Amino acid sequence: MSKRNSSKYKIDRRMGENIWGRPKSPVNKREYGPGQHGQRRKGKVSDFGLQLRAKQKLKGYYGEITEKQFKKNYTEASRMKGDTSQNLIGLLEQRLDMVVYRAKFAPTIFSARQIVSHGHIRVNGVKCNIASRKVKPGDVVSLGKKAQEMALVIEAQGLAERDIPDYVAPDGTDKITFTRVPTLDEVPYPVKMEPNLVVEFYSR
Structure with a gap:
């Protein structure tokens, strides 16, 4: 079982989005980060920051799988024919x-x-x-x-x-x-996922 099971809503709050579309998510009430300074954390995000956020959101959605497992999926997707970002989504949906x-x-x-x-x-x-x-x-x-x-x-x-x-x-x-195996458009994500940014993150 995932190590994150007891605190899964922290992922929602950290991302500021209800990534699983659940009615009980705390983000439905407030869309800022956790902690007393959560409302103040709104600086300009760098390209690296956007890529990292996209990776963390996608990884979190799939049950916060380990970084090793997630990167293994990316490596396999990059070796396959076609679009790497589509391949990555396909592999994750096949779990x-x-x-x-x-x-x-x-x-x-x-x-x-x-x-x-x-x-x-x-x-x-x-x-x-x-x-x-x-x-x-x-x-x-x-x-x-x-x-x-x-x-x-x-x-x-x-x-x-x-x-x-x-x-x-x-x-x-x-x-x-x-x-x-589904394409990105077919996967019913409650929020926008950007696997292209995940590919950019790993191919730096």
């Missing part, structure tokens, strides 16, 4: 924990990672507890029997603030097929 989150099997990316690590998820009928596993187009991701009755899962499936995207095809309430 098993993210597919579980997109399928509405979990209310947050943090709980999606927990459900995977506790062995409640099957990929093509085989139990998998590796959150970073890459899901390929055509793979079927399903909930284990115990997970189908978990309050967390039932809560997630009833959430009104987000829908299942087109590249995740549901089959009943406990199974989905990952149909294709």
Whole structure:
């Protein structure tokens, strides 16, 4: 489980944006940073600062994955054919924990990672507890029997603030097929993500 799970709203406040689109985010009430000087921190941001912020926001959105894992995804994306920023988004969306989150099997990316690590998820009928596993187009991701009755899962499936995207095809309430790797435009981010700035950050 992510080290950030207990303080995930700090990411929202630090960015000044509700990056997961959650109704309970403190940013819905105040859009400035944490601490007594939060309202005063509004100086001019350098190009490096913008790139760093874009990287931190994207990394935070995916459950604050480690810098090592995130950079590994960038390196793989840069070696692939086509646009590196699009490739990066595609790789991040192929993570098993993210597919579980997109399928509405979990209310947050943090709980999606927990459900995977506790062995409640099957990929093509085989139990998998590796959150970073890459899901390929055509793979079927399903909930284990115990997970189908978990309050967390039932809560997630009833959430009104987000829908299942087109590249995740549901089959009943406990199974989905990952149909294709999405492009940036297809990913339902609640806020604007700028993977091009992330690419600039790493290619300095």
